[in-house]
Amino acid sequence: MSGFAQRLEKASMATKSLVCVGLDPDPARMPVPDVFEFNRAIVDATAALVCSYKPNLAFYEAMGIPGLEALQKTIAHIRSAAPTAIIIGDAKRGDIGPSAQAYAKAMFQVWGFDAITINAWGGQDTVTPFLEDESKGVFVWCRGSNPGSADFQDVQVGVEDESSVPLYRKMALDCQEWNTNGNLGLVVGATVPRQLQDVRATCPAMPFLIPGVGAQGGDLEAAVRQGADSRGRAALINSSRGVIYASTGADFAQAAAREADKLRSSINQVLEADGKGWS
Helix, strand or coil: CCHHHHHHHHHHHHHCCCEEEEECCCCCCCCCCCHHHHHHHHHHHHCCCCCEEEEEHHHHHCCHHHHHHHHHHHHHHHHHHCCCCEEEEEEEECCCHHHHHHHHHHHHHHCCCCEEEECCCCHHHHCHHHCCCCCCEEEEEEECCCHHHHHHHCCEEEECCEEEEEHHHHHHHHHHHHCCCCCEEEEECCCCHHHHHHHHHHCCCCCEEECCCHHHCCCHHHHHHHHCCCCCCCEEEEECHHHHCCCCCCCHHHHHHHHHHHHHHHHHHHHHHCCCCCC
16 A cells, blocks of 8 residues: 555544545635635534545635635645645646646645646656655546536547447556556546446546535435445545535534535445445
């Protein structure tokens, strides 16, 4: 088990949770004006219930320098309030050569994320620069939770020993081959349980980041059964809007905690029913 895989296992065991909360601040929906104070309240309320937080960089970049400063403070606060939690920088970066190396330095060394999401459209050259530190996780966007993902990701392509497979499966097969440091994972949506099952069968041990439950309406039970590994682990089931905007009133943090607890309990019920609960 790699350094990142061990960190992920430790984070999940600490809270008996596979829940990842997406921190996607939208000033139009937040009940408080300060982004960091919003995030701080969410983190404090959910720290004992989740194993990971996933700030989506787009929301912070959209607010300019103040947004980036809020992100910096948010990361520091998560380190203090939830020291075992995995912090995923949802950046979906994808480039080659010096540009990819610079992105890797920015995400891991400057921002200090434990893991990031990337786009591997450019092939292995866009993935390798991010994998050098085995303690850092890299989640490749494999099969999206959005309907339009099928436009390209479900297209049939030829591979060795098979006449054709969907492009997302080709992506999974290649990522498994590139995973020499054991720190490469895949992003596969909860809204596509058949594809999720297919990718898990292809990559039985790799960690999965699974968006799409909650506001996007993904099948939670299928996400757990099809997305977790044979032990009921190695999965991060993400909910963003469904947790952080559970209430737009003064009780927003308490409402977020209720939703996170409900999500964790629902996941754990599935695990326990399958004999894969937390010992």
